[in-house]
Every structure is written in structure tokens, then in C-alpha cells.
Amino acid sequence: MAPVPSSAPIDGPLFSEVNMGSDSSAQTVRVTVVQASTVFYDTPATLDKAERLVADAAAYGSQLVLFPEAFIGGYPRGCTFGVTIGSRSAKGKEEFRKYHASAIDVPGPEVDRLAAIAGKHKVYLVIGVIERAGYTLYCTVLFFNSQGQYMGKHRKIMPTALERIVWGFGDGSTIPVFETPIGKIGAVICWENRMPLLRTAVYGKGIEIYCAPTADPSDTWHPSMIHIALEGGCFVLSANQFCRRKDFPPAPDYVFIGPEDEYSPDSVVCPGGSVIISPSGTILAGPNHEGEALISADLDLGEIARAKFDFDVVGHYSRPDILSLTVKDDPLNPVTFTSGAKIEGSQKP
Numbered sequence: 001m002a003p004v005p006s007s008a009p010i011d012g013p014l015f016s017e018v019n020m021g022s023d024s025s026a027q028t029v030r031v032t033v034v035q036a037s038t039v040f041y042d043t044p045a046t047l048d049k050a051e052r053l054v055a056d057a058a059a060y061g062s063q064l065v066l067f068p069e070a071f072i073g074g075y076p077r078g079c080t081f082g083v084t085i086g087s088r089s090a091k092g093k094e095e096f097r098k099y100h101a102s103a104i105d106v107p108g109p110e111v112d113r114l115a116a117i118a119g120k121h122k123v124y125l126v127i128g129v130i131e132r133a134g135y136t137l138y139c140t141v142l143f144f145n146s147q148g149q150y151m152g153k154h155r156k157i158m159p160t161a162l163e164r165i166v167w168g169f170g171d172g173s174t175i176p177v178f179e180t181p182i183g184k185i186g187a188v189i190c191w192e193n194r195m196p197l198l199r200t201a202v203y204g205k206g207i208e209i210y211c212a213p214t215a216d217p218s219d220t221w222h223p224s225m226i227h228i229a230l231e232g233g234c235f236v237l238s239a240n241q242f243c244r245r246k247d248f249p250p251a252p253d254y255v256f257i258g259p260e261d262e263y264s265p266d267s268v269v270c271p272g273g274s275v276i277i278s279p280s281g282t283i284l285a286g287p288n289h290e291g292e293a294l295i296s297a298d299l300d301l302g303e304i305a306r307a308k309f310d311f312d313v314v315g316h317y318s319r320p321d322i323l324s325l326t327v328k329d330d331p332l333n334p335v336t337f338t339s340g341a342k343i344e345g346s347q348k349p
Contacts, residue, residue, distance in 0.1 A: 032295065035242050036053060038070070043103075043104065047072065064123060067125075078257050118146060119149070126213075138156065139163070140155050155168075157170040160191045173332075175202065199232065203314045204325070216240070217270050222273065236275075239274050244267060245267045276295065284297040
């Protein structure tokens with residue numbers, strides 16, 4: 001199936017879709033994966049863009065819309081934040097200040113707006129954001145239901161490489177799988193998907209629509225997604241940004257370090273590759289490497305039972321007498337205050 005190309009920002013619905021010919025006895029869910037770029041350092045404009053894209057997907061009949069990793073707040077591709085071993089530059093610290101200012105509080109006004117967008121268009125919305133918690137940032141996915149309610153979040157538990165300089169580490173308290181009328185929905189972010197024990201944790205929660213927002217456009221990504229669909233017996237939705245150099249601020253406001261010495265404004269710095277895969281490992285829609293697009297498919301939820309008959313990784317194909325997993329899902333706090341305890345240097349009112 002050929003992807004839908006676009007060399008310009010989306011100004012109308014663009015879809016690459018497949019009709020699965022679903023069994024009338026099984027529920028069918030229409031989903032859309034958004035492949036589009038952040039408006040970097042401009043969170044209000046990015047929220048406006050998100051609303052337009054959700055409206056386009058909803059107009060097509062989509063019931064669930066997935067956005068890429070760090071869509072709100074931005075994935076700081078090519079930025080070093082002035083970091084070398086043993087030192088950080090003043091310019092890099094200023095870059096972090098601007099990035100911190102583009103992040104959002106959870107809860108906060110931007111979360112309220114995203115909830116309103118989901119409710120207005122009657123869709124389940126799963127969207128990558130940069131979450132600000134004081135002065136620490138997290139790469140986070142937020143979940144909203146079709147009634148316009150915020151359901152919860154997943155914080156990336158293991159940032160990759162230089163991501164660890166700018167993002168904190170999530171803990172086991174934000175690995176949710178939500179039971180909804182359209183299926184059990186959860187998310188695992190980018191290279192977290194290479195962590196077999198994290199995958200096992202969400203399989204153990206019964207995930208059926210496995211969302212994999214990412215920033216990885218490499219040739220190895222799609223085989224991983226196919227494997228996860230087969231392993232988990234679930235639908236896998238992977239959303240990546242398609243972005244060009246001109247989607248980031250110009251130099252010197254944003255110095256882009258990459259494989260080329262210089263980028264032209266139209267140079268592609270992330271070629272997308274968003275994709276939707278069935279529990280049998282069949283690619284239903286995508287991958288798209290041509291431009292910004294909305295990529296959609298109809299999911300026959302009966303496929304899950306058919307796939308699990310062959311292989312149920314946490315069911316009949318498990319051996320808990322030999323292999324088992326314990327997930328520590330309590331929130332981890334660096335400072336805990338016990339009510340009534342005497343704290344040196346302070347005075348109770």
C-alpha cells in the first residue's frame with residue numbers, strides 16, 4: 001500500500017488507510033496516527049496545530065488519535081544543550097531555559113485544553129508532551145477520553161543517551177493501561193520499546209491498543225514494531241514526527257548538530273515512518289516517509305483473540321513457575337513529609 005505524500009504542512013486531512021474487512025461479530029475501531037512536526041519553542045501554536053489535526057481525524061470518523069513523542073514541547077533533535085563531560089556552557093543553559101519554558105505542567109491549562117479538544121471531537125487522544133515538574137522535565141504521554149476527561153499519564157522511564165541530560169526518569173507508578181469502550185489502551189515511548197520487561201508489564205495489564213510514540217525513523221524501528229505486535233498479540237500504533245530544518249528556530253537561536261555540516265531550510269531531519277500494525281504482524285497503514293500526514297486504519301478487535309490463540313505471552317505461553325516479573329509501581333519521591341513529625345529548624349503552626 002502506498003503512503004500518502006505531502007511536502008507541505010497539513011492544511012487538510014491526508015490519510016493512508018486500509019479496511020480490514022472486519023467480522024461483524026467483533027468490534028471495529030478506527031484509529032489515526034498523526035505524523036507532523038512541533039512548532040518548536042511555540043507551545044500555543046503547537047496546541048492550535050494539534051487541534052486542527054484532531055478535527056481532521058475526527059471528521060474522518062477516527063475514535064482514537066495518537067500523536068508522536070514530545071509533540072507538545074518538542075523533541076530537541078540535534079541540540080546538545082552545550083554539554084560535554086565535566087562542563088555545561090552558558091549558551092546551553094539558556095537553551096534549557098527556553099526548552100523548560102515550552103514544557104507544560106500536568107495538571108495545567110494546556111492539559112485542560114487538550115481535554116477539551118478530545119471532548120469536542122469525541123475522540124480518545126494519546127499525545128506526547130514534555131512535562132514540567134518544578135525544574136525537572138519528563139518525556140510524557142497523556143491520555144484523554146472521548147468525554148473530554150484527562151485519564152492519566154506515562155512518564156518515559158528510561159531516556160536514551162543525551163536525553164538523560166534534559167529529561168528525568170519516570171517510575172513504576174505511571175505505566176497505565178486504561179480499559180475503555182474501544183479497547184485497553186497504553187503507551188510505551190520510543191526506545192522503551194526495546195525493554196522486554198517493560199513490554200511484559202503492559203502485556204500483563206492486558207493492553208490491546210499499544211501506542212508507541214517515537215522519535216526513531218531508523219530502518220530497525222519497523223521490525224521492532226512488528227515483533228511487538230506479534231509478541232503482545234495487540235495492535236501497535238507508532239507515531240513519529242516528520243520535520244525539516246525550518247521547523248526549528250534558525251541559527252543562532254537553535255544550533256543544529258547532525259550528520260550534515262549544514263542543513264538547508266528544507267532538509268529533512270526526521271523522515272517519519274509512522275505505521276499501524278495488526279496482532280498478526282500485518283502492516284495495516286504506512287509507513288509514510290514523504291511528509292506530514294494522517295495515517296488511519298480500521299482495527300478489527302477480533303484479531304486479538306485470533307492472535308492470542310496462537311501465542312499469549314502472559315497467558316498459555318508463559319511459564320510463571322520458571323519465569324516471573326515483579327513491577328514496583330509505587331511512586332518514588334525524593335522528599336517525604338510525615339504529618340506530625342518534628343522537622344528540625346521548623347515550627348508547627
